[in-house]
Amino acid sequence: MRSGGELLVASLQALGATKCFGVPGESYLPVLDALHDTQGAFDFVLCRNEGGAGFMAAAWGKLTGQPGIAFVTRGPGATNASIGVHTARQDSAPMLLFVGQVGGDMKGREAFQEVDYRATFGPLAKWATEVERVERLPEIVSRAWITASSGRPGPVVIALPEDVLSAMTDAAPISRPVTIAEAAPEAGALDRAMAMLAAARRPLILLGGCNWTDAGKTALEGFAEASDIPVVAAFRYQDRFNNTAPVYCGEAGVGMPPHVKALIRDADTILALNVRFGEMTTDGYSLLAVPEPAQTLIHVHNDTDEIGKIYAPDLAIQAGPNACAQALAPVRGDWAAWRAAGRTAFEASLDAPEQPSPVDMTAVTRHLRAVLPDDVILTNGAGNFTVWPNKFFPFGPKARLLAPQSGAMGYGLPAAIAAKVADPARCVVCFAGDGDFQMNCQELATAAQAGAQPIVLILNNGIYGTIRAHQERHYPARVSGTDMVSPDFAALARAYGFHGERVERTEDFAEAFDRALASKTGAVLDLVISAEALTPRMTLSEMRAAAQASS
Numbered sequence: 001m002r003s004g005g006e007l008l009v010a011s012l013q014a015l016g017a018t019k020c021f022g023v024p025g026e027s028y029l030p031v032l033d034a035l036h037d038t039q040g041a042f043d044f045v046l047c048r049n050e051g052g053a054g055f056m057a058a059a060w061g062k063l064t065g066q067p068g069i070a071f072v073t074r075g076p077g078a079t080n081a082s083i084g085v086h087t088a089r090q091d092s093a094p095m096l097l098f099v100g101q102v103g104g105d106m107k108g109r110e111a112f113q114e115v116d117y118r119a120t121f122g123p124l125a126k127w128a129t130e131v132e133r134v135e136r137l138p139e140i141v142s143r144a145w146i147t148a149s150s151g152r153p154g155p156v157v158i159a160l161p162e163d164v165l166s167a168m169t170d171a172a173p174i175s176r177p178v179t180i181a182e183a184a185p186e187a188g189a190l191d192r193a194m195a196m197l198a199a200a201r202r203p204l205i206l207l208g209g210c211n212w213t214d215a216g217k218t219a220l221e222g223f224a225e226a227s228d229i230p231v232v233a234a235f236r237y238q239d240r241f242n243n244t245a246p247v248y249c250g251e252a253g254v255g256m257p258p259h260v261k262a263l264i265r266d267a268d269t270i271l272a273l274n275v276r277f278g279e280m281t282t283d284g285y286s287l288l289a290v291p292e293p294a295q296t297l298i299h300v301h302n303d304t305d306e307i308g309k310i311y312a313p314d315l316a317i318q319a320g321p322n323a324c325a326q327a328l329a330p331v332r333g334d335w336a337a338w339r340a341a342g343r344t345a346f347e348a349s350l351d352a353p354e355q356p357s358p359v360d361m362t363a364v365t366r367h368l369r370a371v372l373p374d375d376v377i378l379t380n381g382a383g384n385f386t387v388w389p390n391k392f393f394p395f396g397p398k399a400r401l402l403a404p405q406s407g408a409m410g411y412g413l414p415a416a417i418a419a420k421v422a423d424p425a426r427c428v429v430c431f432a433g434d435g436d437f438q439m440n441c442q443e444l445a446t447a448a449q450a451g452a453q454p455i456v457l458i459l460n461n462g463i464y465g466t467i468r469a470h471q472e473r474h475y476p477a478r479v480s481g482t483d484m485v486s487p488d489f490a491a492l493a494r495a496y497g498f499h500g501e502r503v504e505r506t507e508d509f510a511e512a513f514d515r516a517l518a519s520k521t522g523a524v525l526d527l528v529i530s531a532e533a534l535t536p537r538m539t540l541s542e543m544r545a546a547a548q549a550s551s
Helices: 006-017 028-036 049-062 076-091 118-121 134-149 162-166 187-198 213-225 258-266 319-329 336-349 363-373 384-391 412-422 434-439 443-450 465-474 489-495 508-517 542-548
Strands: 019-022 043-046 070-074 095-101 127-130 156-163 203-207 233-234 248-252 269-273 296-301 315-318 377-380 400-402 428-434 453-459 499-503 524-527
Touching: 006 043, 006 134, 006 162, 019 049, 019 412, 028 043, 028 095, 028 156, 028 162, 028 296, 028 434, 043 443, 049 070, 049 076, 049 095, 070 076, 070 203, 070 508, 076 095, 076 118, 076 156, 118 127, 118 156, 118 412, 127 315, 127 489, 134 156, 156 162, 156 443, 187 296, 187 315, 187 319, 203 213, 203 400, 213 319, 233 258, 233 443, 233 489, 248 258, 248 336, 258 315, 258 336, 258 443, 269 336, 363 384, 377 412, 384 465, 412 428, 412 434, 412 443, 412 453, 434 453, 434 499, 453 489, 453 508, 465 542, 489 499, 489 524, 499 508, 508 524
Parallel strands: 019 043, 019 070, 070 095, 095 156, 127 156, 203 233, 203 269, 233 248, 269 296, 296 315, 377 400, 377 428, 428 453, 453 524, 499 524
Antiparallel strands: none
16 A cells, blocks of 8 residues: 555656656645655755746756656645746646645635646646546556657646545556657658758758757758758757758747848748747748748648648648658758858857947857857846847757747746756856846755756846837837846855856956856856847947937
8 A cells, every 4th residue: 555645756756757846835745755765766856936846847858858847835836836837838848747736625615725727727738637536646647747748748737636645545656658659751741841842942941849859850960961951940949950060040039130030031942840830930920921821831740739720831741850850861952052141141140249348248158159068058048138048159969958938037047957957967057137047046045955056147237138128119218117236146146055256357257157167066157247238239229229219
């Protein structure tokens, strides 16, 4: 006999779980008790806020391809964690959120912290459910794991009533993990796709999604290079293709460079592989006409719900990205100049002018490109500062980017912690704005306790930069709610046991970063950035003047 909590933990272990993130709560005490006996094999990473735990689970899923797991208590614990569920959904990242729930004898009375989780999370998650009988725990956990991992991956929310977790049962846990083979493309459909590409004058490959394998990425790179077809990555998925390859031409996302817009708009045939067509990747759905694009569209996705959701493709293929990439045969055509122009424009876009700032991020990014290891993991939350890791850092075949398609502030630090938990020996660098960092800065304590300390670069300009940019464009000189007073970030870092420094001049950054790399405790570098350096190519004053001139 075992408790429901023990049955749940044993089933997760059998599925391959090794880490989970969370904040403890009385609503799932039997689970915490069961985790006492799995330390070293299946560890509970103690977080400081459920939002941070949710972000860590979402980032784990995006990085590893295995469901990230979070445990939170009922009511406010669950609602705090909802930001991680939303982020995992938009990122197409596998995630399991387990939420404590009131006992069955109290349900429906608005008991203390009672929430209807099916109703609350139904629109956010791939599946939201509640376990009503202890013996059904293995069945529901197995289904949740498969649901989170298959098709278009995403989050699943499972509510755990207290009486289910404490009940004793002789039900057996899951005995083995489930492996789902990718759907392969139908041969005839693939032949038609290749014929469409061969007939094109300006073909383009647009890729996205998080469930790529090394073999799939290598195969796609080989096909693109052999065919000499330009490649563009969907918003915040540029790490899924080798940016140093001569066919890679940039990322379609926030602040989309003009040459990337032109590649998508002017292409006559697009092979969209594993792409969820979203607002950012399509520049507000303007680069492809809705619902029938002018471009010939070949859409390949593992989930039929994504095919035709916005754009009606000329050819739809249900297949996994890796299986499809490995089945592609090279095609040739007279488009070498088209590809070369895209690549030249991408390489030119990596250079930004000198910034009007005490610490010049153009110089900082150039230094980071030179010294960071090939397998670095970069993370970021949301804000204008994300342009530096997202637009000015080319990702080689081993480098990774953890950045939220949801545009969630506060994601970068929890994501960096999750990455260090997953691979402690790997270099992880988090880019954060001063506002972004303060969304989850308390998770530095989580990092210190878990022995998973990344390097954090705070781009401190004293404002909520993205909102200020919108203000200056639409309400120039009418500043409201965007100036910010912050603490001494270096001192705060040291209070959490991190190495902390304030960097006030560009010429001091290289040595400070060397000290950060050498630190055994992780490091926080507070970079003094001028509010004038609001974007790499337009100052705050220029933005304001342009808006005033046009009004």
